[in-house]
Amino acid sequence: xxxxxxxxxxxxxxxxxxxxxxxxxxxxxxxxxxxxxxxxxxxxxxxxxxxxxxxxxxxxxxxxxxxxxxxxxxxxxxxxxxxxxxxxxxxxxxxxxxxxxxxxxxxxxxxxxxxxxxxxxxxxxxxxxxxxxxxxxxxxxxxxxxxxxxxxxxxxxxxxxxxxxxxxxxxxxxxxxxxxxxxxxxxxxxxxxxxxxxxxxxxxxxxxxxxxxxxxxxxxxxxxxxxxxxx
Amino acid sequence: xxxxxxxxxxxxxxxxxxxxxxxxxxxxxxxxxxxxxxxxxxxxxxxxxxxxxxxxxxxxxxxxxxxxxxxxxxxxxxxxxxxxxxxxxxxxxxxxxxxxxxxxxxxxxxxxxxxxxxxxxxxxxxxxxxxxxxxxxxxxxxxxxxxxxxxxxxxxxxxxxxxxxxxxxxxxxxxxxxxxxxxxxxxxxxxxxxxxxxxxxxxxxxxxxxxxxxxxxxxxxxxxxxxxxxxxxxxxxxxxxxxxxxxxxxxxxxxxxxxxxxxxxxxxxxxxxxxxxxxxxxxxxxxxxxxxxxxxxxxxxxxxxxxxxxxxxxxxxxxxxxxxxxxxxxxxxxxxxxxxxxxxxxxxxxxxxxxxxxxxxxxxxxxxxxxxxxxxxxxxxxxxxxxxxxxxx
Numbered sequence: 001x002x003x004x005x006x007x008x009x010x011x012x013x014x015x016x017x018x019x020x021x022x023x024x025x026x027x028x029x030x031x032x033x034x035x036x037x038x039x040x041x042x043x044x045x046x047x048x049x050x051x052x053x054x055x056x057x058x059x060x061x062x063x064x065x066x067x068x069x070x071x072x073x074x075x076x077x078x079x080x081x082x083x084x085x086x087x088x089x090x091x092x093x094x095x096x097x098x099x100x101x102x103x104x105x106x107x108x109x110x111x112x113x114x115x116x117x118x119x120x121x122x123x124x125x126x127x128x129x130x131x132x133x134x135x136x137x138x139x140x141x142x143x144x145x146x147x148x149x150x151x152x153x154x155x156x157x158x159x160x161x162x163x164x165x166x167x168x169x170x171x172x173x174x175x176x177x178x179x180x181x182x183x184x185x186x187x188x189x190x191x192x193x194x195x196x197x198x199x200x201x202x203x204x205x206x207x208x209x210x211x212x213x214x215x216x217x218x219x220x221x222x223x224x225x226x227x228x229x230x231x
Numbered sequence: 232x233x234x235x236x237x238x239x240x241x242x243x244x245x246x247x248x249x250x251x252x253x254x255x256x257x258x259x260x261x262x263x264x265x266x267x268x269x270x271x272x273x274x275x276x277x278x279x280x281x282x283x284x285x286x287x288x289x290x291x292x293x294x295x296x297x298x299x300x301x302x303x304x305x306x307x308x309x310x311x312x313x314x315x316x317x318x319x320x321x322x323x324x325x326x327x328x329x330x331x332x333x334x335x336x337x338x339x340x341x342x343x344x345x346x347x348x349x350x351x352x353x354x355x356x357x358x359x360x361x362x363x364x365x366x367x368x369x370x371x372x373x374x375x376x377x378x379x380x381x382x383x384x385x386x387x388x389x390x391x392x393x394x395x396x397x398x399x400x401x402x403x404x405x406x407x408x409x410x411x412x413x414x415x416x417x418x419x420x421x422x423x424x425x426x427x428x429x430x431x432x433x434x435x436x437x438x439x440x441x442x443x444x445x446x447x448x449x450x451x452x453x454x455x456x457x458x459x460x461x462x463x464x465x466x467x468x469x470x471x472x473x474x475x476x477x478x479x480x481x482x483x484x485x486x487x488x489x490x491x492x493x494x495x496x497x498x499x500x501x502x503x504x505x506x507x508x509x510x511x512x513x514x515x516x517x518x519x520x521x522x523x524x525x526x527x528x529x530x531x532x533x534x535x536x537x538x539x540x541x542x543x544x545x546x547x548x549x550x551x552x553x554x555x556x557x558x559x560x561x562x563x564x565x566x567x568x569x570x571x572x573x574x575x576x577x578x579x580x581x582x583x584x585x586x587x588x589x590x591x592x593x594x595x596x597x598x599x600x601x602x603x604x605x606x607x608x609x610x611x612x613x614x615x616x617x618x619x620x621x622x623x624x
Contacts, residue, residue, distance in 0.1 A: 040248060156252050156259075159286035159299045166245040 001037040006086025008154035010146035013115065014084050015046035015155070021118055023081070024048050028073055030055055030066055036170050043165035044157030051077070051171045058175055058185040062192040063096035069185050070097070071104035072178035080141055082123065087112055087145040098145030108142040114149035233500040235492075235537055237308070246305045253309050256285060257316035265317045269592060272445040274398050279323055282353065287324060289351025292331050296347035303482065303544040307489040311537070314493025315500075318596045319447040321490050323356075326394050328486065330357035330403040333421065333479040337466045346423055350401075355425065358395035359483075360404040360452065361476060363388065368609040370405070370473065371415040375454065377406035377422060382461050384408075384422060386454040389436075397435045397448035400427040404454075405476055408469040421465040421472035424457070432457040443595030477554075481547060483604045484557035488540045491561075491568035491600040492533060498575035498593045499529045505579050516578070525578055529571045536564035555617045562610045565600035572597045 003011070014025045027042035029035050030053040039050035053073050060066035074083060083105070088095035102109030116125040122139040128147055146152065157165070175185055183189060209224065211217030225231045237250065260281060268275045282288065291306050292298025301309075306328070313321040331350045334342060349355040366373045375388025386406055396402060404422045412418025426433055432455040439449045465475055506517030506526065516522045543556035572594040576583035583590040601607050 037244065037248075040244060041251075044248065044252075156256055156285060157248070158284065159249055159252070159290060159301075161286075162248045162252060163245055163294070163299050166243075166248070 001031075001034045002090075003038045003041055004086050004088075004090030006088060006090070006146060006148060008086070009148045009152045010084040010086045011042055011045055011047065012152045012154045013113075013146050014082075016152070017082070017116075017118075018046065018048075026051060026077060028070060028077070029053065030060060030069055032056065039170050040162075040165045041157065043168050043170075044162045045155060046161070049171070050168070051173060053178070054172050054174045056174065058180070059187045059190060060185060061190045063094045064100055064192070065185055065189045067097050067100035067104060068189070069175075069178065069180060071101055072180055072184075073173055074101070074105060076173065076178060082141060083107070083143040085143070085145050087147045095145075098143055102143035105143065107140075108138050110136055110138065110142060110144045112147045113144040114147050114152060116144060233496065233503050235311075235496060235534065240304070240308075240541070242305075246301070246308075249299075249301065249305060250308055250312065252285070253287075253312045256281070257312055261313065261316040261320055265589070265592075268446040269317070269319070270445075270586070272440070274448060275320070275446055276398075278320060279353075279356075279398070282320075282323065286351070288327060288353035288356065289331075290324070291328055292347050292351040293335055296335070296343055297351035298331075298347065299351075303485060303547045304541060306482075307485050307540050307544045310486045310489035311493040311496065311540075314490040315497040317446075318490050318494050318599070319444055321486070321493070322394055322444060322447045325483070325486050325490075326358040327356055327399070329359055329479040329483045330401070330423075332482050333403055333465060333475050334423065336478065337421075337471065337475045338423075339467045341462070342423065342465065342467075346401075355401045355427075356395060356399040357401040357403060358393060358399050359476070359479070360390040360393050360396070360402045360424070362390060362392045364391050364451075367392075368605055370476070371419075373405060373407060373419070375404070375406040376410065377404075377408050377420060377459070379408070379461065380458075383458040384461060384464065386422070386424070386432075386457040386459055389451065389453045391451040392439065392449055393452050394447060394449050396450045396452050397438065399448075401425045402452075403465070403476070403479075404459075405472050408472075412470070416473040417470050419472040420469045421475050422459050423463040423465060424459050425463075430457060442598065443592065444599045480604065481543075481553050481557045484561040484610075485540060485543050485547065485553075487600050487604040488536065488543070488557070488560035488564035491564035491597070492537045492540055494593050494596055494600070495529065495533050495536070495564075495568040495571040498572045498590060499526070499533060501588065501590055501593075502526060502529070502575040502578040505582070522578055525574045529574055532567045532571060536560070536567045539563055555614060555621070558605075558610050558614045558617070561600075561604060562607050562614065565597070565607060568597045569601055 025047045026049045027047040028051045085098045110125045112128040113125045127134045209217050209221045211220045289298030294300040310321045377384040402424045404424045408420040409418035434453050435450050437451045507515050509516045539560040543560045546553040
């Protein structure tokens with residue numbers, strides 16, 4: 001079990017903030033018992049605590065249901081200054097958890113953030129936009145989805161931190177601890193269904209236009225384009 | 232990418248995670264740097280600094296002395312991983328770890344506290360100074376002398392083929408304290424010698440140019456009236472050095488055997504990739520029987536060698552004598568590596584012979600494992616003698 005690539009960037013950003021300002025970093029994930037391996041990696045990289053939301057009694061098939069469970073855990077943790085997540089997961093790439101989490105928690109959301117710093121009583125975040133960067137200030141806590149950048153490459157954990165991570169407790173919360181019912185995270189809560197997954201076929205052809213000279217070739221080309229209704 | 236399966240090894244979560252980290256380190260940082268240091272035989276200082284940061288120098292040092300206290304199975308797998316990227320990098324840790332093992336096992340409590348935490352941090356980076364110009368496998372005939380003078384021992388002698396002796400900061404030196412001992416092996420003692428700064432009388436005379444194993448310092452060193460504090464005599468008792476060092480060499484053979492597995496594995500990985508891309512006579516060469524023979528034999532031999540390495544490592548972890556098993560692993564794995572690297576070069580054909588590909592490096596590195604840590608010829612004698620002793624009529 002591994003951590004999604006952008007979640008690793010998010011974790012790196014969190015640990016760097018901790019090193020810079022001093023903070024308590026909690027790694028939170030939703031999954032089966034196997035996800036504890038991923039949380040141990042997070043602890044080894046510098047998270048102080050880890051929480052597994054055990055999905056054994058839930059059916060988080062779509063991002064909104066998964067996010068409901070995660071948001072309940074974030075509320076239960078309480079007193080947070082910042083919630084970071086990867087910009088999209090490593091398997092379905094929906095890219096919705098950050099925005100949905102912000103909505104659930106009633107916090108502002110900033111997507112595609114490569115880096116951020118403390119500012120006033122909140123945060124100053126850089127956001128990647130088409131062809132550039134947008135800088136925003138947020139007062140108070142917010143949710144940010146982190147994108148990869150050269151300065152947030154996930155660090156390798158040290159051998160001793162790996163050993164220590166295996167001795168730290170991992171908290172496990174289920175629907176009961178989170179006060180969630182069947183209607184929140186059960187089968188019936190899922191309304192989105194993936195119908196099909198396919199790779200669109202991209203065809204390209206190469207054809208040499210024949211002709212005795214330039215004029216003949218040009219005429220032949222025009223005919224072909226006309227036949228294919230390009231001109 | 233071809234990797235040997237670790238599924239059936241019953242590794243703990245922490246062993247798996249350490250190996251995953253080493254694999255990432257090898258892929259992200261070691262592999263891309265090889266071409267920068269290997270061809271010019273340059274010491275990879277930045278990589279060594281990273282190994283310090285990551286805590287690799289303390290892998291098997293007990294936790295109470297600042298290390299990670301990992302077992303020899305993990306140790307072997309780490310050496311395999313590093314060697315699959317660049318064997319010389321494993322060499323930086325090799326004799327360092329043997330020196331640490333000897334101190335942890337035979338040192339006094341005061342010595343363990345004084346040396347091991349600094350060794351685990353990579354601040355004191357060690358090696359073994361055993362071999363001399365006229366005493367290699369025949370360790371008992373070394374000439375380096377250690378004479379007691381007040382609160383110190385005075386060392387005189389020349390050691391050669393000493394890995395880590397230029398860029399490291401410490402050595403475990405084997406010297407004769409009683410040259411007249413009826414049994415020469417009982418007249419030897421091991422000393423922890425530190426040389427992080429200038430030490431009067433100690434010189435690194437020459438860097439020895441080598442076929443492979445490049446980037447790593449292998450030197451000839453000399454001791455001329457070098458004073459080593461008496462409290463650096465390992466275990467505090469004279470005459471124990473030979474036994475201490477021999478026990479350390481069991482660990483050394485496991486690590487050399489594991490390196491051979493790693494190098495051969497890398498060669499097979501390259502050959503598997505190439506044989507699927509290169510087309511000859513209308514199909515990928517991997518579909519030709521001649522190439523398949525080579526690939527199949529390589530795989531079977533690598534897996535077999537690895538099982539021997541793990542067999543010896545497990546025995547060592549149970550605290551049992553493992554010289555026979557470690558010797559067999561070293562003998563088999565290194566001979567295997569020599570054959571497999573040449574065979575995989577055949578798969579790559581002309582390209583395998585060029586320095587554009589990594590294969591020629593694996594091929595140049597392979598003989599180190601055949602010759603180093605006791606030549607295989609000596610290894611066979613040791614194995615046979617041990618068998619005759621164990622199963623004596």
